[in-house]
Amino acid sequence: MDPARPLGPAEIEALAQLVVSTVLLGGIYALIAVGLTLIFGVMRVVNFAHGEFLMLGMYLAFWAFTLGGLDPYLVLPVSLALFFALGLVTYALVMRGVIAASHNVQIFTTVGLSVALQNVALVAWTGDFRYIRPWHSAVVLRLGTTAFNLSQVVAFALAVVLTLALFAFLRWTHTGRVMRATAQDRDAATLMGIDTDRVYRLTWAIGIAAVGAAGVLVAPLYSVYPTAGLQFVLLAYVVVVLGGLGDMVGALLGSLIVAGVEVVGSYVVGTAWKEVLYFLLFIAVLVFRPAGLFGQRGAETLGA
Amino acid sequence: MRHRALAPLVLCVAALVAALAVTGVSSQAQPLAGEYKIGVLEPLTGPLAFEGKRHLEGYEIMRDMINERGGVMGKRLVFAVGDATDPTAAASEANRLITREGVRIITGTYSSTLCGAASEAAARHNVIYWETSCVDPRFTRRGLRTVFRTEIDGTGFGWYNIEFIAKHLAPRFGVKPSQLRIAFLSEDSSYGQGVTEAARQRARQEFGMQEVAAEYYAFATTNDFTPIVVKLKQLNPDVIHHIARGNDAVLFWRQAREQNFLFKALVHAGATGYGSPDFGKALGAEGNGPFALLEPGPGFRIEALRPEGQKLEREFRAAVQRRTGSYPLGGHQLAAAGLWILKLVLDRAGTDELEKFRSAALALDLPVGSLINGWGVKFAENGQNANERVQHYMLQWQDGQLVTVWPEEFTTLRAKWIPLGPWDQRK
Numbered sequence: 001m002d003p004a005r006p007l008g009p010a011e012i013e014a015l016a017q018l019v020v021s022t023v024l025l026g027g028i029y030a031l032i033a034v035g036l037t038l039i040f041g042v043m044r045v046v047n048f049a050h051g052e053f054l055m056l057g058m059y060l061a062f063w064a065f066t067l068g069g070l071d072p073y074l075v076l077p078v079s080l081a082l083f084f085a086l087g088l089v090t091y092a093l094v095m096r097g098v099i100a101a102s103h104n105v106q107i108f109t110t111v112g113l114s115v116a117l118q119n120v121a122l123v124a125w126t127g128d129f130r131y132i133r134p135w136h137s138a139v140v141l142r143l144g145t146t147a148f149n150l151s152q153v154v155a156f157a158l159a160v161v162l163t164l165a166l167f168a169f170l171r172w173t174h175t176g177r178v179m180r181a182t183a184q185d186r187d188a189a190t191l192m193g194i195d196t197d198r199v200y201r202l203t204w205a206i207g208i209a210a211v212g213a214a215g216v217l218v219a220p221l222y223s224v225y226p227t228a229g230l231q232f233v234l235l236a237y238v239v240v241v242l243g244g245l246g247d248m249v250g251a252l253l254g255s256l257i258v259a260g261v262e263v264v265g266s267y268v269v270g271t272a273w274k275e276v277l278y279f280l281l282f283i284a285v286l287v288f289r290p291a292g293l294f295g296q297r298g299a300e301t302l303g304a
Numbered sequence: 305m306r307h308r309a310l311a312p313l314v315l316c317v318a319a320l321v322a323a324l325a326v327t328g329v330s331s332q333a334q335p336l337a338g339e340y341k342i343g344v345l346e347p348l349t350g351p352l353a354f355e356g357k358r359h360l361e362g363y364e365i366m367r368d369m370i371n372e373r374g375g376v377m378g379k380r381l382v383f384a385v386g387d388a389t390d391p392t393a394a395a396s397e398a399n400r401l402i403t404r405e406g407v408r409i410i411t412g413t414y415s416s417t418l419c420g421a422a423s424e425a426a427a428r429h430n431v432i433y434w435e436t437s438c439v440d441p442r443f444t445r446r447g448l449r450t451v452f453r454t455e456i457d458g459t460g461f462g463w464y465n466i467e468f469i470a471k472h473l474a475p476r477f478g479v480k481p482s483q484l485r486i487a488f489l490s491e492d493s494s495y496g497q498g499v500t501e502a503a504r505q506r507a508r509q510e511f512g513m514q515e516v517a518a519e520y521y522a523f524a525t526t527n528d529f530t531p532i533v534v535k536l537k538q539l540n541p542d543v544i545h546h547i548a549r550g551n552d553a554v555l556f557w558r559q560a561r562e563q564n565f566l567f568k569a570l571v572h573a574g575a576t577g578y579g580s581p582d583f584g585k586a587l588g589a590e591g592n593g594p595f596a597l598l599e600p601g602p603g604f605r606i607e608a609l610r611p612e613g614q615k616l617e618r619e620f621r622a623a624v625q626r627r628t629g630s631y632p633l634g635g636h637q638l639a640a641a642g643l644w645i646l647k648l649v650l651d652r653a654g655t656d657e658l659e660k661f662r663s664a665a666l667a668l669d670l671p672v673g674s675l676i677n678g679w680g681v682k683f684a685e686n687g688q689n690a691n692e693r694v695q696h697y698m699l700q701w702q703d704g705q706l707v708t709v710w711p712e713e714f715t716t717l718r719a720k721w722i723p724l725g726p727w728d729q730r731k
Contacts, residue, residue, distance in 0.1 A: 270520075
């Protein structure tokens with residue numbers, strides 16, 4: 001497009017569609033990133049297995065639909081409970097022992113968990129690409145000249161709800177305040193009588209529940225396979241850094257920015273460049289605003 | 305308990321029947337003196353495991369057929385299997401097969417990401433690398449005397465795709481090839497780039513087609529094709545040449561439909577993306593229309609092959625049916641056809657000694673239609689089977705099934721929806 005030329009109807013049409021795509025894609029990224037930013041922000045653990053929990057959520061939706069004919073939206077409430085429980089179990093078995101260890105140990109642990117989960121899925125369910133086709137995944141809504149996919153719209157709406165719910169939870173509940181306190185200074189929180197082990201357990205479980213639910217919601221849109229999580233998780237890290245660690249609303253805005261860079265970059269410069277563009281953005285944020293675009297200054301060093 | 309008492313009896317009968325079957329077979333064929341072991345390298349774990357296992361299954365079916373037909377060099381063919389999860393594992397498994405198992409020939413390997421590393425390792429031991437499926441053009445361009453490839457290379461895929469577009473699609477659209485507007489879209493692996501660049505070159509130089517776009521993307525991290533679809537829609541191409549890897553085919557097709565992007569045809573090559581059964585599973589009849597260049601599928605006229613090819617193809621199909629209960633799939637066809645050619649070369653050479661093996665391989669000259677898949681053989685000095693001998697076929701998705709539609713002399717079925725109509729009228 002020649003920027004000097006006035007926009008014709010075709011350009012306006014394209015632009016409108018790009019905006020819609022950015023918002024919907026951003027919704028999916030936000031859905032995946034909120035759980036990660038919660039765990040990252042409160043526990044200061046980079047959960048490299050995050051994508052694998054997403055993959056498990058996708059498989060849950062797949063099997064529920066294939067074996068029981070259950071729509072992913074019916075599975076959603078069950079998945080929250082199920083993944084919360086899975087979070088408690090993985091915390092007790094894996095994370096608890098390394099929570100006070102160095103970052104290196106934590107990285108190796110979560111990478112190990114990631115590889116283990118991928119391979120368990122591969123052994124149990126093979127490397128096949130699998131798909132579900134609930135009725136809403138094929139429904140196309142049209143508004144003016146733009147087109148939306150219904151499953152994507154629902155995913156976006158629920159991403160906003162989930163983000164706001166977690167934001168409100170952290171901001172206004174007692175447990176939320178305790179979590180924030182622990183994030184800011186683990187030792188001081190312990191001295192104040194906060195059971196930090198309980199806080200971490202809860203944080204981990206909520207984070208896993210959020211990403212499990214995200215998996216269920218994206219299952220109608222993407223294929224399900226053992227390494228499906230890798231498709232999204234790298235982006236989720238970019239989003240978390242952009243939005244500021246532990247900042248829910250920042251994660252939502254960060255997701256929209258990453259999606260915008262991706263969509264506009266693919267359209268204007270070329271698809272091959274989209275990763276270059278958002279990683280440049282990522283590096284720029286790390287250099288100039290290490291606390292994230294929306295984070296509190298200095299937050300990145302808290303609790304380290 | 306009557307049933308329990310019967311169990312040993314049933315087992316005895318079963319064992320007897322099995323023994324009879326075995327003697328029945330061996331009395332037909334000549335007795336095989338000893339064993340000849342080759343290495344088989346496929347990704348059996350990791351993300352490529354599913355395809356890798358299918359290739360291994362194809363090898364095993366053909367191994368059993370070979371052993372029923374005199375083995376190789378009068379010996380019983382046996383496998384030492386290695387798991388090539390990724391390029392590093394491919395190289396180390398190749399080393400293991402050579403040093404521990406003592407093989408002099410290795411065959412494999414599903415993916416273009418694996419064959420390079422594994423064949424380098426084999427070449428360092430002067431061991432023959434007999435490739436049956438990877439198509440990276442670089443494989444046979446490294447000056448290695450130890451590598452052979454029975455399958456077409458990526459440039460061959462591009463050649464065939466443009467052949468189909470120029471000689472079959474253009475006349476049916478009622479235009480000259482030079483009037484066609486073509487958009488190239490591809491995932492950015494060595495495979496995608498190899499095929500796409502070969503196709504671009506032939507489209508431009510030989511037919512003067514109008515290239516309106518050439519876009520590459522990373523298939524593993526592309527979660528939304530809408531920007532590409534919107535962009536291509538404005539460029540208004542007649543044909544999309546799209547090399548896809550997996551989920552990207554489904555996503556592109558679905559989002560093109562959402563955006564009501566109307567093009568006249570979409571052409572792909574290879575067993576991934578539009579060439580994978582997963583595409584039909586994901587979309588059913590909504591996936592009607594795209595073409596994929598592959599080995600022959602349903603509709604294939606076996607009668608169009610030469611008599612010796614027909615016999616081989618029929619026996620192979622029966623063996624696959626017995627083992628898997630279905631039609632042979634791409635992985636079976638590539639591995640089996642390649643292994644049969646290896647047998648022909650070994651029988652003629654009488655040895656796996658490199659120079660004698662090479663001269664036997666280079667001397668082999670079989671026309672199209674002589675072998676499984678309607679293939680022929682003529683190896684070049686660099687070890688590549690001539691692209692025009694490795695007959696390939698255009699398949700099209702029709703109601704959830706990939707069927708053979710071109711070249712028309714090889715099939716009973718015909719291409720539909722040319723040009724592709726509105727999205728809701730492709731039934």
